[in-house]
Amino acid sequence: MGQGAKDRRKETLEKAWIGDxxxxxxxxxxxxxxxNGIDNEKAIRxxxxxxxxxxxxxxxxxxxxxxxxxxQGLAAAFAWIEAELMPLHEKQERRMAPPLSSKSRR
Numbered sequence: 001m002g003q004g005a006k007d008r009r010k011e012t013l014e015k016a017w018i019g020d021x022x023x024x025x026x027x028x029x030x031x032x033x034x035x036n037g038i039d040n041e042k043a044i045r046x047x048x049x050x051x052x053x054x055x056x057x058x059x060x061x062x063x064x065x066x067x068x069x070x071x072q073g074l075a076a077a078f079a080w081i082e083a084e085l086m087p088l089h090e091k092q093e094r095r096m097a098p099p100l101s102s103k104s105r106r
Contacts, residue, residue: 016059019066022077023047023085030086046089054088061085 001009027046031039045051049058069077 012059012063015066015070016062017066018069019062019064019077020047022065022069022074023062023081026078026081042093045092046085051089051092052085054092055084 024043024047027043030046031042052058052061055061065077065081068080
């Protein structure tokens with residue numbers, strides 16, 4: 001890897017480090033706002049590299065969040081997460097939910 005590529009990777013990882021923190025804060029605040037208390041498993045699902053890879057390389061996704069935060073602030077970063085990641089997370093959560101039984105549909 002050449003020096004330019006190493007520098008770009010270092011910059012991406014630094015921005016991703018900030019983006020990861022912003023995403024974690026978003027996840028925790030969202031989970032608590034749902035009124036069901038602390039849910040570490042859901043927070044992990046919402047912030048895991050495996051989940052983020054739906055949009056691309058996880059560090060790149062986190063770096064994007066970091067850039068939005070640094071350039072536009074926390075509210076803009078949260079709005080980006082809400083628009084870009086949460087529809088995918090909600091879809092993933094629906095797939096994981098057990099199907100409704102015929103008794104509970106009545």
